[in-house]
Amino acid sequence: MKEFAYHRATQVSEALQLTAQGDDVRFLGGGTNLVDLMKNGVESPSRLVDIRFLPLAGISETEHGALLLGATTTNSDIAAHPNVRRRYPALSQAILAGASGQLRNMATAGGNLLQRTRCAYFADPTEPCNKRAPGSGCPALAGAHHNHAILDWSESCVATHPSDMAVALAAFDAEVRYETLDGSGYLPLTHLYRPVGVTPHEETALPEHALITGIALPSVATSLRSSYRKVRERASYAFASVSVAAALDMRAGQIHDVRIALGGVAARPWRAGVAEDLLRGAIATPERFRSAAATELSAARPLRDNAYKVVLAQNLIEVVLTELAAAGQP
Structure with a gap:
């Protein structure tokens, strides 16, 4: 070192x-x-x-009812906090699924959002990698990519974002707050990560030298039933092959509001806006969930060895939403 x-x-x-x-x-x-x-x-x-x-540590409620997570609050403290477990259960579940207790006790909220990809080529300085050494190439395209992106990738990079917590935060329309020498600012979490394009080394839209100070969760999510489901290659802690954070607001059998975010499929948490638009106002049925998931994943461009993720993501969306709908019935 x-x-x-x-x-x-x-x-x-x-x-x-x-x-x-x-x-x-x-x-x-x-x-x-x-x-x-x-x-x-x-x-x-x-x-x-x-x-x-x-x-910057601690969890508090703003005057508008949002929940504010301090940037240096540990993942363990967030997952265990009563207001997080009650109002945003998918967030607590995502954090608990993300790492062992020892890591959660150390990892911070801000750091979790900024963690780097776990692509083996990125982690090996002897290999080319456009994210680590711009212009050197992406060997994962033709190499080991069974756990890489199926959405929004480019010829420059096919790596996925590793955070579980960020997927749940994306579903809840979280807002990232930051501080710079020129003053404070904020970004919707869905705008925090840049599209891969030809500059995968430029990972976030944060201003240069900005410090994340907190994450705000809007109060609108308090009425939603939510869940996080993660499929991984082994039962012990591993990064997601595919994960889903979903929230469902049912009224008289009809979907009033729905939130869906996917992990393990792109270089950033993937907000499934197409599926959400198809489901709002619809009657909640497994067939309807399956159709919306298939439409969302129709944009997927699987690589040679990861087409399984398309079917896995579709099935996971259907299963999680079906369970949430059943839990919302009297």
Whole structure:
């Protein structure tokens, strides 16, 4: 591992000033992803700015009824919080499905959103990778890609985003709040991640040197029944082959509102807007869910070895929505 300087920041302004001193300075939260990347040479910052002691931890309710998750709040604390479990059960389930208790105790909310892909080519500095070394190529296109993207990929990158938590947040229309030296701002989580295009190394739309300070969950989601389901290659903790976060608001057998987000299928959490539009106002039946899922996945472009994800995603959407509809009946 390359030598690096370490600074423990106690104020947001201090952290921002330190990070603005160079492009190879990184914020350090729980370190559950960054430290691994430093060990294998993918990341080699000259300085780490520890943000765990900033006043950004905790969960509170805003005056408009939104739930605000502080950026340095641990995943364990979010998953166990009574308001999260009651108002956004899919979020709690997603976090619990994402990693072991030891990792959840360290990982932070902001860091979870910014974790890098787990593509084996990205993680190996001896291999070409456009995300790690722009212009070097994407060997996964013709190589090992059975667990890679089927939606919104490009010839430059076919990797998927690894976060479970981000999938649930996307379904709930979460808003990412950040701070820069020029002031504060926010992004809808669905706009946080850039399309892959020809610049897969430009992963987020955050301003340069921005610090995520919190994640706001709007109160509209409180009326929705929600669930998170993840299919993975082994029963122990693994990244999603496909996952679904869904929420359903039923009124007299009719779908008043529905939210669907997919994980494991694209370089960002995939909000299934086509399926949602087809289902709002419809009668809730498994056949209707199956048809909407098939229409959503008709845009998929599977690679040689991952066409199974198309069928898996369709079936998972149908199963989760059918279960939520049945749970909503008297």
